[in-house]
Amino acid sequence: MTQPIRLAISGASGRMGRALLTLVREDSRFELVGALVSASSAHNQAPVFSDSPTSLRYTHDWSAMVAEVVIDFSGPEGLTEALAYCTARHAALVTGTTGIDAALQARLDEATRHIPLLHAANFSLGVAVLKRLLREAAMALPDWDLEIVEAHHGRKEDAPSGTALALGHAAAQARGTSLAKDAVYVREGRPGARRSGSIGFAVVRGGDVVGEHTALLLGQGERVELSHRATERSIFARGALEAAAWLAGRKSGGYAIDDMLQARLGR
Numbered sequence: 001m002t003q004p005i006r007l008a009i010s011g012a013s014g015r016m017g018r019a020l021l022t023l024v025r026e027d028s029r030f031e032l033v034g035a036l037v038s039a040s041s042a043h044n045q046a047p048v049f050s051d052s053p054t055s056l057r058y059t060h061d062w063s064a065m066v067a068e069v070v071i072d073f074s075g076p077e078g079l080t081e082a083l084a085y086c087t088a089r090h091a092a093l094v095t096g097t098t099g100i101d102a103a104l105q106a107r108l109d110e111a112t113r114h115i116p117l118l119h120a121a122n123f124s125l126g127v128a129v130l131k132r133l134l135r136e137a138a139m140a141l142p143d144w145d146l147e148i149v150e151a152h153h154g155r156k157e158d159a160p161s162g163t164a165l166a167l168g169h170a171a172a173q174a175r176g177t178s179l180a181k182d183a184v185y186v187r188e189g190r191p192g193a194r195r196s197g198s199i200g201f202a203v204v205r206g207g208d209v210v211g212e213h214t215a216l217l218l219g220q221g222e223r224v225e226l227s228h229r230a231t232e233r234s235i236f237a238r239g240a241l242e243a244a245a246w247l248a249g250r251k252s253g254g255y256a257i258d259d260m261l262q263a264r265l266g267r
């Protein structure tokens with residue numbers, strides 16, 4: 001019988017962390033060995049499961065833990081700590097944290113020389129398909145205006161969402177350009193007429209919206225709308241656990257969710 005994969009969760013007390021904890025306790029592929037929180041967390045040292053015999057507690061102390069895979073949904077600081085642990089211990093890292101700046105992105109890229117690392121702005125299967133559809137539409141309708149609209153709950157800290165940026169990046173690439181060149185993130189006052197070829201982003205925040213993304217391709221007299229709506233956070237948690245099981249034991253390198261989904265989605 002194969003041994004379960006020793007798994008730690010970073011950002012364990014957050015919305016995604018709690019969704020992961022719920023699923024992982026029923027998943028025999030994994031043994032949960034750590035539930036990491038921030039140094040100032042109100043949960044530090046609280047029991048992870050008050051209704052089960054395990055004595056596991058939330059902790060900020062990475063040093064005593066022996067994990068083969070870390071799943072991180074925390075924020076840039078938590079991801080920085082998870083990355084330091086994984087590179088020092090040669091553990092695999094699955095991260096869904098968004099709002100990453102260029103310096104942290106460069107550290108993630110460098111780490112792929114030493115550990116297996118999978119970063120995805122969205123772990124849902126539907127968004128993976130949406131990205132493929134958008135690439136195709138952006139290529140087939142090269143002159144149509146492209147706008148990306150996203151909506152999330154009011155506690156989200158980064159904007160536009162990582163998924164909106166990933167969609168924009170995929171469409172820009174398909175059109176032979178880049179977000180650095182063509183993205184428009186803010187319109188206010190008198191921004192003037194829309195520049196042809198630009199890719200606009202619009203952000204909605206409020207309530208308990210789990211995550212919604214629409215790519216609008218706007219032509220003359222017609223439009224195409226490609227939308228995805230997440231109604232349960234468990235879809236991201238399930239995708240991240242699949243990624244962790246898939247990544248454990250792989251050779252060092254940077255992996256994308258498409259690598260994992262290749263067999264299912266083809267191409």
Ligand SMILES: NC(=O)C1=CN([C@@H]2O[C@H](COP(=O)(O)OP(=O)(O)OC[C@H]3O[C@@H](n4cnc5c(N)ncnc54)[C@H](OP(=O)(O)O)[C@@H]3O)[C@@H](O)[C@H]2O)C=CC1
Nearest residue numbers: 011013014015016037038041074078096098121122123236
């Ligand atoms: N890729 C995807 O599919 C998805 C990505 N996300 C992304 O995941 C991230 C987290 O989202 P969400 O769960 O909603 O956010 P939350 O704010 O609910 O949770 C993040 C938690 O991380 C904890 N944290 C902060 N610093 C550290 C640290 N240094 N070490 C460990 N834990 C830390 C905080 O809790 P405490 O202080 O108690 O430790 C916080 O509650 C965001 O970047 C979000 O955009 C979200 C959903 C899906």
Ligand SMILES: O=C(O)C1=N[C@H](C(=O)O)C[C@H](O)C1
Nearest residue numbers: 098121122156161162163211
């Ligand atoms: O913060 C969230 O909640 C989400 N964040 C991710 C993003 O920034 O794209 C993915 C998902 O939409 C939920």
